[in-house]
Amino acid sequence: MACIGSVQAQSLRVGHITRRGFLRxxxxxxxxxxxxxxxxxxxxxxxAEAAPGNPDGARRLVVLExxxxxxxxxxxxxxxxxxxxxxxxxxxxxxxxxLPLDKTWGLHPSLVRLHARAKAGQxxxxxxxxxxxxxxxxxxxxQALWRxxxxxxxxxxxxxxxxxxxxxxxxxxxxxxxxSIASAPSPxxxxxxxxxxxxxxAYHGQFAFPxxxxxPLRQALxxxxxxxxxxxxxxxxxxxxxxxxFAIHDMCAGLGEAGKGYPASDLGRALAFxxxxxxxxxxxxxxxxxxxxxxDTHDGQPRRQAANLAAIDAAVxxxxxxxxxxxLAASTAIMATSExxxxxADNGSLGTDHGGANTLFVVAxxxxxxxxxxxxxxxxxDDDGNLVxxxxxxxxxxxxxxxxxxxxxxxxxxxxxxxxxxx
Amino acid sequence: xxxxxxxxxxxxxRPLSAEEAAHLRRRTRFAARAEDVAAWTGRSWADAIATLxxxxxxPLVPTPGFAYRRPGPDEEDTDATLLLNSxxxxxxxxxxxxxxLVWFWHGVFTSSQSAVDQPxxxxxxxxxxxxxxxxxxRQLAIDISSDPAMLIFLSGxxxxxDAPNENYARELMELxxxxxxxxxxxxxxxxxxxLAGWQVLDVPEKPxxxxxxxxxxxLSAESGLPASSNPNLKNGVAFLGxxxxxxxxxxxxxxxxxPACATFLAHKLCATFLQAQPSPEDVAAVxxxxxxxxxxxxxxxTTLFRLPAFRGDAALRGRIRQPLEVLVQTxxxxxxxxxxxxxxxxxxxxxxxxxxxxxxxxxxxxxxxxTSPQGLARVNLGLQSYGLAAxxxxxxxxxxxxxxxxAALQRAGLYRVSERTVNALRQAASTAxxxxxAARALLxxxxxxPEMALS
Numbered sequence: 001m002a003c004i005g006s007v008q009a010q011s012l013r014v015g016h017i018t019r020r021g022f023l024r025x026x027x028x029x030x031x032x033x034x035x036x037x038x039x040x041x042x043x044x045x046x047x048a049e050a051a052p053g054n055p056d057g058a059r060r061l062v063v064l065e066x067x068x069x070x071x072x073x074x075x076x077x078x079x080x081x082x083x084x085x086x087x088x089x090x091x092x093x094x095x096x097x098x099l100p101l102d103k104t105w106g107l108h109p110s111l112v113r114l115h116a117r118a119k120a121g122q123x124x125x126x127x128x129x130x131x132x133x134x135x136x137x138x139x140x141x142x143q144a145l146w147r148x149x150x151x152x153x154x155x156x157x158x159x160x161x162x163x164x165x166x167x168x169x170x171x172x173x174x175x176x177x178x179x180s181i182a183s184a185p186s187p188x189x190x191x192x193x194x195x196x197x198x199x200x201x202a203y204h205g206q207f208a209f210p211x212x213x214x215x216p217l218r219q220a221l222x223x224x225x226x227x228x229x230x231x232x233x234x235x236x237x238x239x240x241x242x243x244x245x246f247a248i249h250d251m252c253a254g255l256g257e258a259g260k261g262y263p264a265s266d267l268g269r270a271l272a273f274x275x276x277x278x279x280x281x282x283x284x285x286x287x288x289x290x291x292x293x294x295x296d297t298h299d300g301q302p303r304r305q306a307a308n309l310a311a312i313d314a315a316v317x318x319x320x321x322x323x324x325x326x327x328l329a330a331s332t333a334i335m336a337t338s339e340x341x342x343x344x345a346d347n348g349s350l351g352t353d354h355g356g357a358n359t360l361f362v363v364a365x366x367x368x369x370x371x372x373x374x375x376x377x378x379x380x381x382d383d384d385g386n387l388v389x390x391x392x393x394x395x396x397x398x399x400x401x402x403x404x405x406x407x408x409x410x411x412x413x414x415x416x417x418x419x420x421x422x423x
Numbered sequence: 424x425x426x427x428x429x430x431x432x433x434x435x436x437r438p439l440s441a442e443e444a445a446h447l448r449r450r451t452r453f454a455a456r457a458e459d460v461a462a463w464t465g466r467s468w469a470d471a472i473a474t475l476x477x478x479x480x481x482p483l484v485p486t487p488g489f490a491y492r493r494p495g496p497d498e499e500d501t502d503a504t505l506l507l508n509s510x511x512x513x514x515x516x517x518x519x520x521x522x523x524l525v526w527f528w529h530g531v532f533t534s535s536q537s538a539v540d541q542p543x544x545x546x547x548x549x550x551x552x553x554x555x556x557x558x559x560x561r562q563l564a565i566d567i568s569s570d571p572a573m574l575i576f577l578s579g580x581x582x583x584x585d586a587p588n589e590n591y592a593r594e595l596m597e598l599x600x601x602x603x604x605x606x607x608x609x610x611x612x613x614x615x616x617x618l619a620g621w622q623v624l625d626v627p628e629k630p631x632x633x634x635x636x637x638x639x640x641x642l643s644a645e646s647g648l649p650a651s652s653n654p655n656l657k658n659g660v661a662f663l664g665x666x667x668x669x670x671x672x673x674x675x676x677x678x679x680x681x682p683a684c685a686t687f688l689a690h691k692l693c694a695t696f697l698q699a700q701p702s703p704e705d706v707a708a709v710x711x712x713x714x715x716x717x718x719x720x721x722x723x724x725t726t727l728f729r730l731p732a733f734r735g736d737a738a739l740r741g742r743i744r745q746p747l748e749v750l751v752q753t754x755x756x757x758x759x760x761x762x763x764x765x766x767x768x769x770x771x772x773x774x775x776x777x778x779x780x781x782x783x784x785x786x787x788x789x790x791x792x793x794t795s796p797q798g799l800a801r802v803n804l805g806l807q808s809y810g811l812a813a814x815x816x817x818x819x820x821x822x823x824x825x826x827x828x829x830a831a832l833q834r835a836g837l838y839r840v841s842e843r844t845v846n847a848l849r850q851a852a853s854t855a856x857x858x859x860x861a862a863r864a865l866l867x868x869x870x871x872x873p874e875m876a877l878s
Contacts, residue, residue, distance in 0.1 A: 067782065137608065138597055140784060183774030183800070184791035198796045204772040207802060210809040213864070220851040220868050221802065228843045231873075232740060234699070235841070237793045238873035244795025245802060294538065296783075298578040298590035348586025349578055354593070384608055 059331050059405055060278055062271075063162065063188070063288045064312070066338035068139065068296030071305055071352055072359030073341060073387070075111070076125045076371065080104035083378040091301050091346040101125075101370045110309035113317040114361075118370040122320075123363050124421050127373035129396045130340065130357035130389030137354035137384070139296070142339035147188040149397050149413050161397055162286045163191030164412045165405065170195065175283030176247060181270045182290055189288050196286075197244060201273055205252030207245070222246070255280055259322030263314040266292035271319040279326040285405070295338065299349035316363065333364035335400045337393075344378060345385055356386030360396060364404060368423040395419060435469040435729060442838040444471070446739050449878050450696050450728070451475045451520045453751035455836035457820075472728045475520060476721070482521030484513075484553040489543050502542035503778070508762050510549070510777050511770070514747070515754040515761040524556035524720065525549060526747065527695055529777070530785035531688075532567045532599050534576040536778040544572040544623075545778050560688065560718040564600065564675045571623045571640045577783065580623045580640075584656065587619035594783050596678065605683040606663060613660040614674050679718055685710040689723070694788045696727055698741035705732050740839070743792045744878040746773035746800070753804055753870050756834040758816025764807040772800040793876055805870030808863045821862035827852060831865035837874050844872045 074091065078084045079098040098106035099115040107115045107125075117123045131145055149161030166177035166189070178189040178196035183204075189196040199205040209217055225243035227236065255276040262268035267289070274287045293308045316334065323329040341358030357376050376387040398409035398416035409416045439447065444463040448455035463471060487509040489502050514522065529552055536545050548570050555563035567573050568591070574580040577591035592614035596606045621640050659669035663677040678684055689710035693701035705727075712726035713719075732738055744752075750769055754761045770776045775786055791797070811818055817834055824830035828848050832840055848868050855861035869875065 136603060137593070137611075138603055139782070140597075141603060183772065183796050184794045185796075198794065200772065200774075200796065204800065204803075205796070207799070208806050210806065213809070216851055216854045217806075217864065217867065220847045220864070221871060223847040223850060224844050224868070224872055226843060228841055230841065234741065234743065234790075234793070234877055235873055237790060238798075238876035241793045241795050241798040241876065242802075242871070242873055243798075245799040248795055248799055296590075298588040299581065347588040348583035349581055349588040351578065351588055353589040 057331055058282070058285065059333070060284070060328070061286050061400055061405055062274060062332065062334045063286065064334055064336045065186075065188070065288065065290045066293075066295045066336060067143065067290055068294050068338075069142075069340045069342055069354060070295040070308070070336075070338045070358070071297060071301065071342040071355075072338070072357075073344065074301070074305060075108050075309065075361075076101075076127070076359040077106055077108060078104055078375065078378070079106050081378060087345045087378065089346070090348075090350055091352060105371055105375075108306070108309050110306050111313050113313050114363075117317075117320070117363070121367050121370075122365060123361055124367045124369060125359055125361045125371050126391065126396060126419070126421075127359055127371065127375040128357045128387065128390030129360050129373075129393055130387070130391070131393055132389055137340070139339055139354070144187070146337055146339055146393060147186065149394055149416075159191040159194075160186065160188035161401075161412055162189045162288060163194040163196055165401055165407060166194040166196055166286055167191045168407050168411045169285055169405070170283065175281060176251060177283055178286040178288070179277065179284060180288045180290065181273060182288075186288055186290060189286065197248060199248050199252055199273075201269065202252045202255050202258075202276070205248050207249050218246075251277070251281060259318070259325065261321060262318040263311070265311050265315060267311055267315040268318060271315050272322065275319060275322040275326060275328070278323075278328055278332065297342070297351050298347070298353060299351040301346075301351045320363070330365055333362060333400065333404045335362050335397075336360045337397075341387055343385055344381055344387060356382060356384075357389040357391075358387075362400065362421060364421070366422050368421060372419060372421060391419070392416070433469070434731070434734065435472070436467050438465045438467055439463060439471060442739065443468075443734070445836050445838050447471055447475065447728075449748070449752075449836060450733075451479070452518065452523060453514055453526075453748050454755045455752070456755045457830075457833045457836075460833070460836070460838070468729075468734065472725065476725050476728055479520040479557065479721075481558070482519065482525055482553045482556055484522075484525065484546075484550045485509075486543075486546055486550070489546070503536050504767075506536070506542040506546055507767055507777055511747075511750065511761040511766045515751050515766075520724070521553065521556050524724075525552045526777070527692075528552045528556055528563065530780070531691060532563070532573070533780045533783065533785040534570075534572045534778075535780055539572045539575045541572065541575070542778075544575070548572040555720075557721045557724070558719060560713070560720060561675060561679060564595075564678070565671050568595070568618060568671045568675070569621055569640045574621050574623050574640050579618065579621050582615070582619040582621065584616060584619045587615040589615045591615075592618055595674075598784050600678050600687065601681060601683050602687045605681050610663055613662045613668070616656055617660055617662070617668060617670065617674055685713045685718075689713055691788075692723065692727060695742075696724070697730065697733055698738045699743055699788070700741070702732065705730055740874075740877045742878045743788070743790060744876055745786065745792055746770055746775040746797070747777065748878060749773075749801055749804065749870070749875065752836050752875070753807075755836070756817050756831075756866055756870065757808060757811055758820070758834075759811065764804065764810070769800060769804045772803070773797055798871075798876070801875065802867075802871040805867035808866040808870075811863070813859050817866055818859060818862045821865055822858040827858070827861060827865055831862070831869045834866065835869035835872075835875060837869060837872070840872070840874050844874055847872075 074093060077093050077098050079095045080103050085092050097109045099109060100106035114123050147160045162178055170177045176195055176197055178194060180186045180189050180198040182198050183200050185196055185198040225239055258272045259275050262272045270289050277284055293311060295308060297304050323332050338358055340355050342352035342355040346352050374390040376390050382388050394413050394416040398413050398418040399421060401407050401412050402409040402418040403420055409418050441460055441464045445455040445460045448459055487505050534548055539545060551566055551570055577594055578588045579591045582588050589611050593611045597603055620642050623640050659667035662668040663681055665677045668674060668677060689706045693706050693709055709723050709727050712723040716722040750761050750766050780786060821827050821830045848865055851864045851868055852861045855864055
């Protein structure tokens with residue numbers, strides 16, 4: 001599709017949508033979504049034939065988004081603090097079941113493999129991450145803050161921090177730089193200049209042309225996807241959306257074999273697909289996985305969170321093994337995000353309500369400590385009974401941006417202060 | 424409200440063009456069938472709205488023939504598949520505005536089969552939505568607050584009055600009725616106490632057959648009973664500016680009395696049935712109609728469809744079509760049932776499976792439906808034309824038409840199409856070896872076209 005690319009790159013300049021021209025629909029901006037669909041315009045030829053592995057050592061980041069609010073206090077557990085057991089009489093984890101990291105803190109018993117890797121310097125849990133001034137306890141407002149990383153909208157309209165990171169890494173041209181493993185790109189990966197997209201899996205990422213009909217149908221689709229100056233804004237976006245299908249198809253058609261040993265779970269499939277993408281798409285630097293599990297444990301938390309964490313533990317372990325085989329282990333990190341932690345005191349439904357500060361984790365080589373940061377004291381909760389953040393969510397994100405990806409965090413999250421998790 | 428005394432100047436007496444007839448059918452149904460558009464072209468706006476809205480029958484959602492079996496871990500979720508397929512085929516049939524509203528309310532007061540894990544309860548919730556879909560929003564909000572599927576989905580099942588969870592109380596206000604802003608965390612906690620005390624009976628713990636008529640929600644002594652019976656709450660709670668609130672109708676009435684409620688729901692109605700970005704004036708008009716009619720849905724919809732903006736150019740192609748509408752229009756274009764073109768697979772690829780919302784906020788009304796993965800899913804749905812029998816109604820109609828391109832576009836409900844798209848269809852038809860092959864290509868490309876992404 002290289003010929004289409006060059007023709008359309010010209011129309012891009014003619015019809016460039018400026019940030020001032022943002023048209024808002026339902027909280028997302030059309031201009032940033034148009035950016036997500038610029039794929040067909042400048043995709044280089046031979047992208048799928050790139051050498052396997054990671055010869056240039058460029059670093060990649062996989063964002064695991066634990067939507068619903070994973071309970072950090074039952075992930076990294078203060079099993080040495082009596083106050084924890086006072087507040088969590090119903091959903092507290094018994095001391096004997098906790099996997100200890102030190103005399104006070106230990107992991108949920110579902111995290112057997114992450115526990116071993118934490119002790120080997122490959123996982124760091126970070127205390128007290130949160131939004132400093134909590135507006136409310138809404139999933140959706142907190143997710144929006146986390147995805148933008150930019151509460152004052154000082155940087156770039158409604159763009160996401162990962163979108164801005166892709167822009168900073170690669171500018172407006174080149175291969176796909178960021179991807180959501182989903183049926184549509186998340187606001188997290190959008191930016192007016194970022195080459196980002198979404199694909200749910202390899203099968204749905206390809207055209208299903210009948211035998212012998214691929215060429216004429218492809219040509220007709222490409223003709224329909226050409227920008228048309230007469231289009232109203234929504235039709236223009238719909239055309240962009242059609243155009244990007246070619247880049248997604250080409251990306252998903254050249255993946256090679258999936259890795260072995262993954263659990264038969266949605267997260268296992270998403271991570272297996274991610275490993276295939278990372279080893280065949282050298283320009284792909286950020287993969288965002290909205291983890292297909294429900295972390296909003298208002299009830300039945302002991303059973304549900306144990307299953308969620310076990311699913312993460314098994315899938316991440318298979319992914320790390322797969323990355324090793326693909327020679328990507330040294331250059332790939334995983335960062336978990338979640339919009340909030342959960343209420344410290346449990347409710348009467350064997351669950352916990354929406355909370356404040358959270359414990360999150362990073363998986364990467366060469367980490368200096370299994371636990372970093374200041375735990376919010378259980379004795380000094382906020383007015384709603386929630387943990388008070390000791391680390392801004394922006395500083396947590398900045399850590400991966402600056403100290404892993406090597407991009408000054410000021411370019412993506414102005415005013416943030418990265419931690420050093422590495423020795 | 425009459426549009427004016429001088430009927431000669433009343434724009435609602437103007438006859439519908441084909442494009443306008445298709446527009447009205449698309450908004451009051453899921454799709455515009457070519458034969459319906461032909462039949463309605465030339466009738467007046469007022470006549471069409473009176474028939475399609477004012478006298479639309481209340482919907483009747485049948486119960487699928489469930490096995491009433493809770494599937495075991497090694498069994499496919501046969502009842503869930505049955506529920507999904509029966510619903511999408513029903514929507515692909517001859518349905519009216521009420522069914523369009525059932526789907527709308529399913530996206531607002533939503534519940535998820537993957538969380539509830541009881542297809543029969545989702546089916547009964549759908550029937551509850553059907554009872555009120557054009558009627559009383561007050562009764563809908565009251566009834567769904569003790570609906571078994573909702574109680575399971577948002578943790579009301581077993582929420583104890585003395586230590587309630589906040590799940591349903593928060594989402595009832597934030598996502599279903601008010602939006603963020605008009606309530607505080609204190610209101611959430613107060614409502615959680617009053618809304619607690621329910622238990623869903625007879626949900627079988629183990630796989631096997633069960634009696635669905637025994638499955639119902641009751642106020643349970645074990646769960647603490649409701650506020651009115653609880654000594655700690657016998658004086659009720661203070662909630663949204665009221666005091667002494669002690670039961671579900673009391674909670675719902677305080678919510679409806681808040682000015683934000685009508686505006687919030689009117690905005691959802693306008694963004695769905697009018698255009699993606701409705702003006703504040705149009706939202707205010709529909710909100711006013713909701714309040715004036717004591718939150719009856721039908722009069723508010725009549726107001727909406729009679730708005731001048733509904734007949735304007737911005738509304739005609741100013742809305743992003745959702746995947747379920749794309750599927751139903753495609754099935755109409757091909758002349759087959761949605762399940763005959765792997766409808767459930769398409770909806771899964773596009774991320775809009777009935778009874779399986781992505782989260783408690785339902786399916787968003789935003790431009791994600793225009794992005795590349797959505798385009799790819801729509802292309803592959805259109806390519807199902809190559810799997811149709813040569814005597815499928817859509818193939819026959821297009822293959823035998825003098826103007827095959829026009830016939831394919833009209834079957835897809837498209838009456839205003841860009842030259843660029845028409846040229847692409849012409850190019851594809853010119854390379855086809857015979858009329859049936861051309862019909863398959865034209866139908867596939869009409870569905871794939873960018874125009875199809877809008878409504």
